[in-house]
Amino acid sequence: MGNAKVSGGGRRWRATAYDLIVLLGLLALFAANLCLGSVGTSPAEVLGILLSGPGDTSTAAQVIWQIRLPRVIEAALLGGALSLSGFLLQTFFNNPIADPFVLGVSSGAKLAVAVVMIVVLGAGQPMSPAASVGAAFLGSLLTMGFVLLISRRVRSQGMLIVAGVMVGYICSAATNFLVAFADDQAIVNLDNWSRGSFSGATWPDAGIIAAAVVAMAAAVFALSKPLGAYQLGEPYAQSVGVNVLGLRMLIVLVSSLLSACVAAFAGPVSFVGIAAPHLARRGVGSSRPLLVTPACFLTGAAFCCGCDLVARTLFSPVELSVSAVTAVFGAPIVIALMLRGRAGR
Template identity: 90%
Template sequence: MARAAGERAGRGGRTLAFDLAVLLALCALFVASLCLGSVETTPAEVLGILAAGPGDASTAAQVVWQIRLPRVIEAVLLGGALSLSGFLLQTFFANPIADPFVLGVSSGAKLVVAVVIIVVLGAGQVMSPAASVGTAFLGSLVTMGFVLLISRRVRTQGMLIVAGVMVGYICSAVTNFLIAFADDQAIVNLDNWSRGSFSGATWADVGAIAVATLAMSAAVFALSKPLGAYQLGEPYAQSVGVNVLGLRMLIVLVSSLLSACVAAFAGPVSFVGIAAPHLARRGVGSSLPLLVTPACFLTGAAFCCGCDLVARTLFSPVELSVSAVTAVFGAPIVIALMLRGRAGR
């Protein structure tokens, strides 16, 4: 019993150390994102600008308050949301490479957003942030429904991933078909959205994102105990009083809403939902949702914040797609962690 208590204490200490390390890295990236760019400022200048408030009319203050600060906050919130969505899907399907991008959920969201963008632009109207989230959520939910139906018919997790990829291809094909009949402005808008970017963030967007992502993140943390039982198998979860059907529905809804929020405001962003949960589990040395959930959010936030900084500054004034940068860094991380895990076994 004393040994078990010692193991729990050691695991808790490792988790706290990892969370603090990631939080420090996130703070450093946050400050760097506010300082670096076409208008460079020092950390002391940024601190003075933030202390003075948004009323300062200087160029540096306007750049920090109106462009960089909402953008970096959006990257932090959406990175954490995408990481949690990937963690939920990996738990749900018991598959280490399940995430919204791989399973075609992001492509489904893109399809519905494409329909709305083309129709709305044709009608001369503008979508509100709530409408963007709603349409992306609908696409994510419908696509997830198809994946769930397929999961009942296939017997291996590998086939499930292949089926998810095929669903993504179908959604992409229908989207391309719609683009063929869209006007030039609609095509430009959809192309800019589909590249994945945190640019153009506004404080109104940040407010909507904060409400959605923080509420859903709190829901994921509240589900930590039943998720831990679910990881041990449905029979065990039922034996300890978990409503498995209700839990599965909540996982689908919460993961779909998290990925929809990312798709609505930043477009499809790849590999964060795979890489960040792996890094979090490796960092805390456990798969317990109670320990992994906070680490997962912080890791995804830091990962997206860093990738956005690279995308914005590496070839300035040319800005890269953030999805391309996350893939460049995320894919090797996943490969390395899987090879390391296999070697360990």
């Protein structure tokens, strides 16, 4: 019993140390995102601008307050959301490669945006940011609702994965069908959105994202105890009083809402939901949801902040797709961690 307590205490200390290290890295990346760009500013200048408040009318202050600060806040929040979504799905499917978009949520969002761009607005009509966000949310939630309906009738996680993949294929096929009849400008706009980007972030958007992500993150943390039981198998979870069917529906609902929020405000952003949970579990040395949840959020936030910094500064003034950068960094991380895990076993 004493050894178990020491072991548990050691895991908590390791998790705390990992969280502090990642938090420091996130703060460093946060500062780098504010300092680096086409308008270069030193850390001292950035600090002075932040302390002076948003009333400063200088060019550097406008760049910091209106462009870089809401963008890096959005990248951190949505990165954390993607990581938590990936952790939930990997726990649900007991599959290390489960991804927030495995249930077809991003494909549903893209289909809804395509319908609004091509069918509702038609040729030559610009699509406002609000319309894009609304369409993406609607498509994500409709897709999520359909998959939830399937989950009530399908008890096998493997079959639910297949159902989600098929829903994604159907949505992608419908989108391609619409694109075949679209004008060139609509095709360009849809392609730009589907690449994934944190550009164009605004303070109102950041406020909405913060409220949604904080609420969902709190829900994930509240589910830590039943999730820990679920990790030991459905029979064990049922034996300790967990409503397994209700928990499964909550996992799908919360993970889909998190990824829908990302799709609505940033478009599809790949690989964060796979790579960040792996890094977090490896860093804390445990799969306990109570320890992994904060580590997941911080890791995803830091990962997206770093990738967004690379995307907008590496070939400046040309900005890369953040989804491409996350895939470039995320894929080797996942491969290396999986190989190390297999070698350890």
